[in-house]
Amino acid sequence: xxxxxxxxxxxxxxxxxxxxxxxxxxxxxxxxxxxxxxxxxxxxxxxxxxxxxxxxxxxxxxxxxxxxxxxxxxxxxxxxxxxxxxxxxxxxxxxxxxxxxxxxxxxxxxxxxxxxxxxxxxxxxxxxxxxxxxxxxxxxxxxxxxxxxxxxxxxxxxxxxxxxxxxxxxxxxxxxxxxxxxxxxxxxxxxxxxxxxxxxxxxxxxxxxxxxxxxxxxxxxxxxxxxxxxxxxxxxxxxxxxxxxxxxxxxxxxxxxxxxxxxxxxxxxxxxxxxxxxxxxxxxxxxxxxxxxxxxx
Amino acid sequence: xxxxxxxxxxxxxxxxxxxxxxxxxxxxxxxxxxxxxxxxxxxxxxxxxxxxxxxxxxxxxxxxxxxxxxxxxxxxxxxxxxxxxxxxxxxxxxxxxxxxxxxxxxxxxxxxxxxxxxxxxxxxxxxxxxxxxxxxxxxxxxxxxxxxxxxxxxxxxxx
Amino acid sequence: xxxxxxxxxxxxxxxxxxxxxxxxxxxxxxxxxxxxxxxxxxxxxxxxxxxxxxxxxxxxxxxxxxxxxxxxxxxxxxxxxxxxxxxxxxxxxxxxxxxxxxxxxxxxxxxxxxxxxxxxxxxxxxxxxxxxxxxxxxxxxxxxxxxxxxxxxxxxxxxxxxxxxxxxxxxxxxxxxxxxxxxxxxxxxxxxxxxxxxxxxxxxxxxxxxxxxxxxxxxxxxxxxxxxxxxxxxxxxxxxxxxxxxxxxxxxxxxxxxxxxxxx
Numbered sequence: 001x002x003x004x005x006x007x008x009x010x011x012x013x014x015x016x017x018x019x020x021x022x023x024x025x026x027x028x029x030x031x032x033x034x035x036x037x038x039x040x041x042x043x044x045x046x047x048x049x050x051x052x053x054x055x056x057x058x059x060x061x062x063x064x065x066x067x068x069x070x071x072x073x074x075x076x077x078x079x080x081x082x083x084x085x086x087x088x089x090x091x092x093x094x095x096x097x098x099x100x101x102x103x104x105x106x107x108x109x110x111x112x113x114x115x116x117x118x119x120x121x122x123x124x125x126x127x128x129x130x131x132x133x134x135x136x137x138x139x140x141x142x143x144x145x146x147x148x149x150x151x152x153x154x155x156x157x158x159x160x161x162x163x164x165x166x167x168x169x170x171x172x173x174x175x176x177x178x179x180x181x182x183x184x185x186x187x188x189x190x191x192x193x194x195x196x197x198x199x200x201x202x203x204x205x206x207x208x209x210x211x212x213x214x215x216x217x218x219x220x221x222x223x224x225x226x227x228x229x230x231x232x233x234x235x236x237x238x239x240x241x242x243x244x245x246x247x248x249x250x251x252x253x254x255x256x257x258x259x260x261x262x263x264x265x266x267x268x269x270x271x272x273x274x275x276x277x278x279x280x281x282x283x284x285x286x287x288x289x290x291x292x293x294x295x296x297x
Numbered sequence: 298x299x300x301x302x303x304x305x306x307x308x309x310x311x312x313x314x315x316x317x318x319x320x321x322x323x324x325x326x327x328x329x330x331x332x333x334x335x336x337x338x339x340x341x342x343x344x345x346x347x348x349x350x351x352x353x354x355x356x357x358x359x360x361x362x363x364x365x366x367x368x369x370x371x372x373x374x375x376x377x378x379x380x381x382x383x384x385x386x387x388x389x390x391x392x393x394x395x396x397x398x399x400x401x402x403x404x405x406x407x408x409x410x411x412x413x414x415x416x417x418x419x420x421x422x423x424x425x426x427x428x429x430x431x432x433x434x435x436x437x438x439x440x441x442x443x444x445x446x447x448x449x450x451x452x453x454x455x456x
Numbered sequence: 457x458x459x460x461x462x463x464x465x466x467x468x469x470x471x472x473x474x475x476x477x478x479x480x481x482x483x484x485x486x487x488x489x490x491x492x493x494x495x496x497x498x499x500x501x502x503x504x505x506x507x508x509x510x511x512x513x514x515x516x517x518x519x520x521x522x523x524x525x526x527x528x529x530x531x532x533x534x535x536x537x538x539x540x541x542x543x544x545x546x547x548x549x550x551x552x553x554x555x556x557x558x559x560x561x562x563x564x565x566x567x568x569x570x571x572x573x574x575x576x577x578x579x580x581x582x583x584x585x586x587x588x589x590x591x592x593x594x595x596x597x598x599x600x601x602x603x604x605x606x607x608x609x610x611x612x613x614x615x616x617x618x619x620x621x622x623x624x625x626x627x628x629x630x631x632x633x634x635x636x637x638x639x640x641x642x643x644x645x646x647x648x649x650x651x652x653x654x655x656x657x658x659x660x661x662x663x664x665x666x667x668x669x670x671x672x673x674x675x676x677x678x679x680x681x682x683x684x685x686x687x688x689x690x691x692x693x694x695x696x697x698x699x700x701x702x703x704x705x706x707x708x709x710x711x712x713x714x715x716x717x718x719x720x
Contacts, residue, residue, distance in 0.1 A: 075594050077590065077593060077594070101596040101598075102596070103596075104593075104594055104595065104596035105595075105596045107594065109591065109594040109595075111587045111590065111591050112587065113586065113587070115586055115587035115588050115590065115591040116588075117583075117588055117591075117592075118582075118583075118586070118588070119579075128595065128597075129595050129596075129597070132595070132596075132597045132602070133596065133597075
């Protein structure tokens with residue numbers, strides 16, 4: 001299978017020095033035995049993950065299970081406690097800050113609530129990276145910005161400020177900004193959170209279309225099962241910092257794994273416990289009062 | 298707000314900021330008065346300089362002709378050594394007497410030049426011989442009191 | 457029991473002290489990083505100009521009005537005191553020296569901290585809370601270079617100008633009250649002032665003070681913003697801390713600087 005390389009204005013950017021890629025021997029991203037802990041609280045344990053080129057991969061799980069942490073590890077914003085995070089053949093956590101910034105130029109990220117720069121117009125938000133990283137003339141930047149905005153259907157909103165946008169529009173602008181420099185990888189952190197059903201399917205469709213049109217790879221971190229199963233190629237299920245299941249969208253839908261089943265069908269009870277783990281039995285808690293951890297005054 | 302408007306306002310801001318600095322320097326301060334022109338140096342020894350400070354004015358006939366540049370102490374003669382920068386436009390005869398005066402009763406102290414009649418002028422770095430020390434107010438008062446007391450006592454005896 | 461309580465008090469105290477010291481170290485490292493990444497702010501100077509607009513130009517009104525009133529009050533109070541000694545012509549000296557040496561730099565720095573410093577903290581804090589700084593980092597743009605450094609330099613540049621404006625406005629206010637309203641002789645007002653206000657001793661030292669205050673306020677403001685907890689509560693707490701910490705720091709630094717500058 002030939003991976004479509006990006007074309008158009010992106011060619012004007014400096015050459016990316018990308019290696020020849022083989023099939024799954026050379027995936028875009030490979031996480032090997034990754035552990036991560038905040039202070040001493042483990043967030044991720046023994047994560048093995050492969051993101052092939054040109055695919056849309058979802059990482060699903062409950063809130064706080066370590067999905068966003070995984071994205072931050074890939075983006076190099078966090079360093080794993082142990083294990084190896086490789087992106088395009090480079091070990092992310094061993095790069096110096098220049099190398100990391102070089103790598104990040106080839107990544108796009110959509111943040112949970114868009115994270116648009118509130119002091120800039122929609123236009124300037126999308127032009128931001130072009131202006132920061134290239135010396136392109138303003139006319140060319142204009143054309144590129146309009147292309148990106150056209151792709152998300154918001155060419156008419158170029159002059160608006162982020163505060164004037166609806167949630168769905170803001171998400172689409174953030175999406176246009178994430179693809180501003182035609183990245184090789186787009187990461188979506190909860191792209192569906194808080195959207196109305198129409199915006200939801202628009203964003204879902206855009207993720208799939210942009211991935212195929214730009215020939216990039218995408219990682220979608222989400223807990224919206226129904227919407228994401230429509231668009232993704234492969235799914236990793238994360239629970240309590242471990243990968244508990246993986247498979248194609250079809251396999252996941254028909255999985256008999258209790259956890260996956262509970263998740264996909266949204267059942268309130270199952271292997272996922274309602275209670276946050278505690279060492280004290282409920283009865284003892286009720287009888288013993290606030291305990292000795294209290295402040296002396 | 299577009300960039301041109303912002304630039305304009307910032308330009309206005311910086312301009313009036315610098316203008317007020319200039320106002321402080323020229324109108325409020327003495328930058329204009331303290332001409333940075335050519336000067337020559339004179340030195341003088343005093344028995345007592347009182348409250349004279351560095352940068353105090355040097356006046357002749359009430360006109361500022363220079364400033365005190367440095368004040369030191371001669372450990373051998375136990376006298377104060379005062380160095381002055383005098384405006385090169387003004388030359389003074391070699392027998393000029395330097396006195397330390399006070400402007401007003403409680404004002405600042407300055408060095409006054411009482412010009413003599415010599416035809417030779419001071420050269421750069423010259424040492425002034427004829428000086429008169431500062432009048433120390435306390436001394437003056439105690440002297441006055443002492444005299445007054447002596448006078449009163451004398452008067453009493455006469456009676 | 458008492459020993460235990462005492463130990464806990466000491467522990468709490470020790471914890472607070474170590475936390476402060478740790479934060480101070482972090483703040484120093486942050487200042488160093490800001491200076492190190494100042495290239496962008498100075499090379500692409502329009503970024504800094506934009507921030508000068510928000511910190512300097514928008515503080516103009518409050519600085520000018522406060523300066524005018526402080527000067528007018530000095531005129532009134534100074535006249536009242538000086539006339540007892542029959543030396544009202546020294547009013548110019550009193551107004552000018554107190555403004556140029558102390559009130560100009562200090563009061564304008566305090567106003568600057570509450571007007572611009574708090575705004576900088578809130579802005580950076582909100583950018584952090586809404587993941588804009590994270591987003592910038594993921595776009596391979598260093599937020600310290602792009603967001604922090606321009607704001608820092610804008611504060612450093614604006615502060616001496618604002619202090620000079622404050623002093624000039626205050627002297628004008630003193631002139632209005634003293635000369636125009638009360639009737640002190642205008643000639644002696646200005647000439648006495650000029651005779652006693654020294655350019656290097658008083659005015660340059662005042663400018664140095666305001667520059668130092670500018671560094672202090674800007675540093676505290678950007679640091680508190682950058683270090684704030686990414687929540688609404690965190691940002692509001694950081695904003696308060698900026699105003700309190702920088703006010704105390706200004707007064708403390710003023711004491712130190714005054715002790716160095718005006719000893720003789």
